[in-house]
Amino acid sequence: MEYISVTKFAEKYGISERTARNYCATGKISGAFLTGKTWNIPTEAALPKRGKSKVSPLLQRLRAEQEARLKGGIYHRTQIDLTYNSNHIEGSRLTKEQTRYIFETNTLGASTDNTRIDDIMETVNHFRCIDHIIVHATDRITETHIKELHKILKTNTSDSQKQWFAVGEYKRLANEVGGEETVSPDDVHKRMKELLSEYNSLKHPDFDNVLNFHVQFERIHPFQDGNGRVGRLLLFWQCLQAGIVPFIITEDLRLYYYRGIQNWGRVNGYLRDTCLSAQDNYKAVLDYFGIAY
Numbered sequence: 363m364e365y366i367s368v369t370k371f372a373e374k375y376g377i378s379e380r381t382a383r384n385y386c387a388t389g390k391i392s393g394a395f396l397t398g399k400t401w402n403i404p405t406e407a408a409l410p411k412r413g414k415s416k417v418s419p420l421l422q423r424l425r426a427e428q429e430a431r432l433k434g435g436i437y438h439r440t441q442i443d444l445t446y447n448s449n450h451i452e453g454s455r456l457t458k459e460q461t462r463y464i465f466e467t468n469t470l471g472a473s474t475d476n477t478r479i480d481d482i483m484e485t486v487n488h489f490r491c492i493d494h495i496i497v498h499a500t501d502r503i504t505e506t507h508i509k510e511l512h513k514i515l516k517t518n519t520s521d522s523q524k525q526w527f528a529v530g531e532y533k534r535l536a537n538e539v540g541g542e543e544t545v546s547p548d549d550v551h552k553r554m555k556e557l558l559s560e561y562n563s564l565k566h567p568d569f570d571n572v573l574n575f576h577v578q579f580e581r582i583h584p585f586q587d588g589n590g591r592v593g594r595l596l597l598f599w600q601c602l603q604a605g606i607v608p609f610i611i612t613e614d615l616r617l618y619y620y621r622g623i624q625n626w627g628r629v630n631g632y633l634r635d636t637c638l639s640a641q642d643n644y645k646a647v648l649d650y651f652g653i654a655y
Contacts, residue, residue, distance in 0.1 A: 363393070365402040375409040376504035376562065385410050409501065417500065419654045421602050424496050433466065436651045437496075440610075441465055445488040447612050448594050454481045461485055480519050484591075487515045491595050499602040502562055505554055511592050512585050521587060533586040540624070544583035553582050567604045572597060573633055577626040607648070607655045609640035 366374075371391075372382040386394040386401045390410040394403045417425075420436070427437035446461040455476060456464075464470060464485050470477065491514050498507065513530025521527045528534050532550040545553050561567065561575050576597050583589045594611060601608035611619045615636055622633025648655055 364405040366405050368401050368403065371403045371407070374504065374506040376502050376506075376558070377409070416605065418602065418605050420607070420648065421496070421499050423651070423653055424602075428493060428496050436647065436653060438465070439647060439651075441489055441492055443612075444492060444594075444598065444610050445485055447610055448591050449481070449485060449488060450613055451611065451616050452590055454478075454484065456481045456485060465489055480521075483517075483519050484515060487517055487519075488591065488595075490514050491591075492598075495595060495599045495602070499599060503558065503596065503599065503603070505551075505558065508554070508584075508592065508596065511595055512588055515588050515591060527586050532584050535586065537583060537586060539580070539583055539589070540620070542581075542624075544581065550582060550584045554584055557582065567600065567606075569606060569637075570630065570634065572600045572604065572606065573630075573637060574626070575600065577623050577633070580623055607641050607645055609637055609644050611637075611640055612643070615640055 368379050368382045372379045385391045391407050394401055424437050427435045442462050442465055446458045491511050509530050516522055516529045522529045533547050536546055538544055557578050564571055576593055579593050598608045618636040622636050625632045
């Protein structure tokens with residue numbers, strides 16, 4: 363078994379080192395032990411729960427179907443719809459049926475010479491990202507969580523073979539999106555820390571709070587590539603966490619979604635209305651599966 367320090371555990375879960383040591387001392391972290399005056403914490407140790415966290419009917423169903431690997435339910439539908447649409451927005455050439463086939467059989471099935479290995483790997487990895495979100499849905503989101511999503515998404519892709527590309531770490535080279543400048547690599551950590559601190563200070567984040575976080579995340583553009591997909595995964599995570607019905611940006615909403623991000627802060631209604639339309643679509647799916655919201 364591998365172990366981490368109190369400092370690393372505190373950083374991973376966004377808590378103080380004093381709180382982490384107290385959890386160890388009071389036996390709230392299973393498997394933690396002292397070597398001299400230093401606590402050793404199992405790498406996979408979970409953050410002790412403070413009171414009872416409220417879990418929505420949707421999250422309950424997603425977790426149950428995920429554990430059972432149930433086909434044909436909301437978990438199955440969400441994996442395929444979210445993965446296909448988010449990857450397609452970023453240029454993936456896989457069809458929805460190919461995405462479905464990969465999820466259901468772990469093979470590609472019928473293909474063409476134009477199928478890109480990265481499209482396949484990022485599809486498989488995106489499924490794993492959604493699993494990660496469902497497991498950690500009630501956890502406080504930290505920089506470590508965000509970097510982990512990027513690491514999962516980009517593992518074993520061609521980007522991971524490039525020395526200058528930081529998988530699971532913030533960008534090393536300046537980049538832009540849609541012709542717009544983004545935050546410089548030297549300032550990313552500071553800006554992400556500020557963004558998370560502001561968001562996590564909210565006791566009851568609402569729809570606009572979640573959208574504002576998404577826009578600021580995309581404007582920071584913390585990673586060399588994969589920012590759009592990580593950002594939309596975080597959107598889904600934050601909605602589950604806040605008890606808000608999540609949503610999936612589909613191809614027919616893509617241009618409206620981009621317009622909304624560009625105009626946020628001037629005309630917030632563009633992005634809000636687009637995401638509410640996407641939410642209505644997901645509500646229809648919840649209605650079909652008889653899941654309350």
